[in-house]
Amino acid sequence: MIxxxxxxxxxxxxxxxxxxxxGPVAAGGSVFDLTALATPRFTHIWAATSCGIFRHRGQGNxxxxxxxxxxxxxxxxxxxxxxxxxxxxxxxxLFRSLNGGESWERATLLHAASLAPxxxxxxxxxxxxxxxxxxxxxxxxxxxxxxxxxxxLPANFGLVDQSVQALLCSADWSKQELTLxxxxxxxxxxxxxxxxxxxxxxxxxxxxxxSLAAAGDPASQTYYAGTEEGFVYxxxxxxxxxxxxxxxxPGSPVNALHAVQAGQGLALLAGTTxxxxxxxxxxxxxxxxxxxxxxxxxxxxxxxxxVAGSYDSxxxxxxxGGQSWRPLSxxxxxxxxxxxxxxEGSFYALGxxxxxxxxxxxxxxxxxxxxxxAHLPLSTLAVAQGEEGEVLLASSVMSGLxxxxxxxxxxxxxxxxxxxxxxx
Numbered sequence: 001m002i003x004x005x006x007x008x009x010x011x012x013x014x015x016x017x018x019x020x021x022x023g024p025v026a027a028g029g030s031v032f033d034l035t036a037l038a039t040p041r042f043t044h045i046w047a048a049t050s051c052g053i054f055r056h057r058g059q060g061n062x063x064x065x066x067x068x069x070x071x072x073x074x075x076x077x078x079x080x081x082x083x084x085x086x087x088x089x090x091x092x093x094l095f096r097s098l099n100g101g102e103s104w105e106r107a108t109l110l111h112a113a114s115l116a117p118x119x120x121x122x123x124x125x126x127x128x129x130x131x132x133x134x135x136x137x138x139x140x141x142x143x144x145x146x147x148x149x150x151x152x153l154p155a156n157f158g159l160v161d162q163s164v165q166a167l168l169c170s171a172d173w174s175k176q177e178l179t180l181x182x183x184x185x186x187x188x189x190x191x192x193x194x195x196x197x198x199x200x201x202x203x204x205x206x207x208x209x210x211s212l213a214a215a216g217d218p219a220s221q222t223y224y225a226g227t228e229e230g231f232v233y234x235x236x237x238x239x240x241x242x243x244x245x246x247x248x249x250p251g252s253p254v255n256a257l258h259a260v261q262a263g264q265g266l267a268l269l270a271g272t273t274x275x276x277x278x279x280x281x282x283x284x285x286x287x288x289x290x291x292x293x294x295x296x297x298x299x300x301x302x303x304x305x306x307v308a309g310s311y312d313s314x315x316x317x318x319x320x321g322g323q324s325w326r327p328l329s330x331x332x333x334x335x336x337x338x339x340x341x342x343x344e345g346s347f348y349a350l351g352x353x354x355x356x357x358x359x360x361x362x363x364x365x366x367x368x369x370x371x372x373x374a375h376l377p378l379s380t381l382a383v384a385q386g387e388e389g390e391v392l393l394a395s396s397v398m399s400g401l402x403x404x405x406x407x408x409x410x411x412x413x414x415x416x417x418x419x420x421x422x423x424x
Contacts, residue, residue, distance in 0.1 A: 025349050025357050025366045028327075029334030031297060031309030035077040035085070038302035045300075045307055046085065046101050047315055048074040049334035053087060055101050056315075061331025068104035069095060076135070078121035082128030086149050088118020088135055096149035108151045109143065116140030122167035122179070124193065125218070134194045136164030136181065144194050158197035161185040165210050166225075169193075170238070171218035180239050182209025182225060189239050200239060206231055215259035215266050224283060226254025226270060232283040245283030249274040258299035260306060260321040269322045271296030271308055278322050290316065290325040343383040344390045352377040356394065356408065369408035375399040382423035393423050 033048040042058025052072040054062040066072065069089075076088035085097040087104065092115025094107040109115065116137040124132035131148035134155065141162035144155035156162060159181065166182035177193035186207045187200040206229030214221045223235040225242065230252050233242045248254060248270040256271035268279040275291035276299075290308070293316045298309035306318045307328065314329030337351040349357045349366070353376055356369045372378065375396035382393040392404040393414075400416040 022363045024331075024333030024335070025337055025359075026335060026354075026368070027332055028312065028314030028329040029332065029336070029354075030311050031315055031332075031334060032075045033077045033298045034300040034307050034309045034315065035079045036300045036302045036305065036307060037079045037083060038305075043302045043305050044100065045315070045328075046077050046079075047309060047332065047334070048077040048087065048298075049332075050074075050090075050336045051334045053077070053101055053104075054332055054334065056328065062315075062329070062333075063331065064333065065101050065103070067102065068097075068106065070106055076118045076121045078123060078133070080123035080127040080133060080148075081125060084127065084148055086121050086123070086133055086135075088121055090117045092116050092118060092137065092140065094118060094135055094143065094149065094152055107145070107149055110151055110153050112154075114140070119165055120167045122169045124169055124177070125171050125173055132193055134167050134169070134179065134181075136167045137162070138165075139163050142167075142181065142194060142197075155194050156197075157195065158199075159183075159188055160199065161188075165208070166212040168212040168214060168223070170214065170221055172221075176238075178238055180212055180223065180225075182212050184208045187225060187239070187242075200242070202242065204231075204233070204242075204244065205229075211254050211257040211271075213257035213259050213268070215261075215268070222282070224257050224259070224268060226257050228253040230254060230272070232257070232268075232270065232279075234283055246279065246286055248272055248277035248279070248286040249288075255295075255297055256299040256308075258301055258306060258322075260301065260304065262304075262321045267321050267323075269299055269306060271299045276308055276316075276322065276325065289322055290318075293325065339381060341381060341383050343392075344385065348381060348383060348392075350378060350381040352379065356381055356392075358408070371408060371411055372396075372402075375402060375411070380423055395423065 031047045037044045045056040047054040052066045071089045073090035078086045087095040095104040116139045120136040135143040141156035143152040145152045161183040163184040168180045170178040176191045179190040179194045181188040186202045188197040206227040208228040211226035213224045216222045225233045232245045234245045235242045249272045252272040252274045258269045260267040270277045273295040277286040278289045279286045295311040304321045308316045316325045317328040337349045339350040341348040347359045357366045359366045379395040384391045388405045394402045401414040402411040403414045
């Protein structure tokens with residue numbers, strides 16, 4: 001979000017009197033996780049981004065909520081039964097909200113020698129009574145809470161692979177507290193709510209489980225698992241045995257799965273690096289339903305409303321169970337822009353993975369300098385004045401030091417094979 005000072009600052013005046021909000025440089029950005037909650041009026045949606053947590057109330061624009069968060073880098077979100085929101089950060093911290101995400105409180109992680117990024121969250125179907133939830137991490141195993149997210153303890157007994165990529169709690173814990181954990185080396189199963197784990201016999205070559213979903217009657221659910229190799233697997237016996245169903249997009253990882261009840265049938269949605277795919281036969285055959293979204297990182301929904309979080313292109317929404325899609329990114333400023341520089345009559349905004357954006361009207365509108373997209377990620381940017389006019393210098397991790405004298409239309413390598421962190 002960009003702000004502009006209005007006139008000369010006067011000592012003693014409040015900042016709000018001197019600044020005008022101009023809006024985001026560019027809407028959208030990367031959305032790592034989504035969660036949704038249906039209410040009588042509309043469905044609330046929350047998005048986890050590198051710029052904090054955003055909320056959409058079913059109408060209007062996205063609103064950013066940072067109160068109580070110790071980091072803006074949020075990687076996981078989950079709505080527990082009863083409406084409690086849980087969030088996990090890339091720094092390994094966990095948070096909860098009791099007021100719909102307006103404010104957040106940091107949880108206590110007990111016996112934590114070191115923290116690993118939170119990758120996924122799941123909760124008991126009776127969370128409003130037992131307060132049980134689980135959090136998976138990248139290399140740190142699983143955390144478990146029994147007090148609605150206030151305090152968390154490690155829950156790794158039997159979990160031989162601690163790179164957890166997906167978690168799922170069954171919809172009925174009356175007979176057994178079935179929980180599944182997908183890791184980089186296979187699938188694990190717990191029948192006591194995540195207290196202890198046992199590895200599932202997985203006779204397939206693609207071991208990395210990247211997504212999990214469930215569908216059907218709560219007492220006899222069908223379970224689905226997506227892998228990094230791009231296949232979807234199905235289990236009809238509480239996750240004990242699995243069979244290969246199909247492949248949404250050959251060679252494209254299944255980053256997210258979501259099941260939607262469509263009339264008398266079931267629609268299974270898969271989010272891949274090639275977009276969103278739909279299966280009407282339990283995962284055996286697939287068809288593309290939205291390629292414009294690009295790489296999909298997350299799927300969530302309530303009833304026929306489904307939302308997809310993407311890499312770079314924000315949030316997309318479907319109102320018909322995944323059949324058709326449209327962008328839903330108005331007001332979503334989730335781009336990791338780290339620097340703002342002043343040029344000759346223009347401003348430049350830099351993000352390592354966002355590239356460089358330029359404004360020639362004091363920040364009211366922005367355009368992306370497209371030729372730099374081939375050189376991402378970028379480390380830094382400098383604007384200088386030379387004999388030929390304005391000179392742009394950009395440091396690329398892959399391409400070294402780059403130079404442009406025509407406003408970024410073309411770039412020449414000045415020094416290859418180096419990643420310069422600062423240009424003075």
